[in-house]
Amino acid sequence: SQQGEEDPQALSIQEGENATMNCSYKTSINNLQWYRQNSGRGLVHLILIRSNEREKHSGRLRVTLDTSKKSSSLLITASRAADTASYFCATASNSNSGYALNFGKGTSLLVTP
Amino acid sequence: EADIYQTPRYLVIGTGKKITLECSQTMGHDKMYWYQQDPGMELHLIHYSYGVNSTEKGDLSSESTVSRIRTEHFPLTLESARPSHTSQYLCASSESTLSNTEAFFGQGTRLTVV
Numbered sequence: 001s002q003q004g005e006e007d008p009q010a011l012s013i014q015e016g017e018n019a020t021m022n023c024s025y026k027t028s029i030n031n032l033q034w035y036r037q038n039s040g041r042g043l044v045h046l047i048l049i050r051s052n053e054r055e056k057h058s059g060r061l062r063v064t065l066d067t068s069k070k071s072s073s074l075l076i077t078a079s080r081a082a083d084t085a086s087y088f089c090a091t092a093s094n095s096n097s098g099y100a101l102n103f104g105k106g107t108s109l110l111v112t113p
Numbered sequence: 114e115a116d117i118y119q120t121p122r123y124l125v126i127g128t129g130k131k132i133t134l135e136c137s138q139t140m141g142h143d144k145m146y147w148y149q150q151d152p153g154m155e156l157h158l159i160h161y162s163y164g165v166n167s168t169e170k171g172d173l174s175s176e177s178t179v180s181r182i183r184t185e186h187f188p189l190t191l192e193s194a195r196p197s198h199t200s201q202y203l204c205a206s207s208e209s210t211l212s213n214t215e216a217f218f219g220q221g222t223r224l225t226v227v
Contacts, residue, residue: 040223042205042218043205086153090216101158105155106154
């Protein structure tokens with residue numbers, strides 16, 4: 001199955017700094033999405049970028065997509081302690097799994113005051 | 114908050130017991146999914162459904178089974194729980210094809226089999 005692979009696995013920064021997470025995937029996709037998961041909870045959708053888009057913004061979030069390199073990045077600007085969570089990329093494509101999302105291993109972000 | 118609910122939130126049960134994890138959504142979504150997630154690790158798709166009476170197995174082999182008799186309800190059953198089934202189980206739903214829509218997740222059920 002194709003699954004996104006995020007790096008780094010863990011990231012620790014101070015409030016006010018920017019956090020960048022990367023995601024790589026294996027096959028062609030329809031779109032790529034980023035989700036956030038607080039400890040022990042479900043995932044919350046952050047942003048979706050389609051395969052024909054290269055960059056997208058939403059508040060303090062900036063996502064880029066490079067389909068030639070099969071990679072995406074999520075930038076969180078001016079981070080806050082409340083941004084502490086795990087972040088997952090997920091790819092959607094017409095695969096053996098139908099239209100289900102395939103998730104990567106996630107990046108654990110810690111933002112310290 | 115998304116209108117998708119999982120019960121129970123936590124379950125500790127003995128080996129060999131039959132259990133059903135409940136998942137319900139009030140958004141009228143056709144697509145529903147079950148993911149398994151071990152602590153600090155990636156999500157694995159174990160079951161999904163395109164609509165009523167449609168169920169498919171995901172990429173990760175699972176001894177669990179699912180049913181979809183009503184649009185809003187997608188329960189997962191383990192006939193005989195084992196310690197290897199200890200994990201977090203996440204249910205999700207989406208409106209249509211995931212090409213253009215987001216998935217909404219429940220809060221998860223953390224299952225411990227002793």
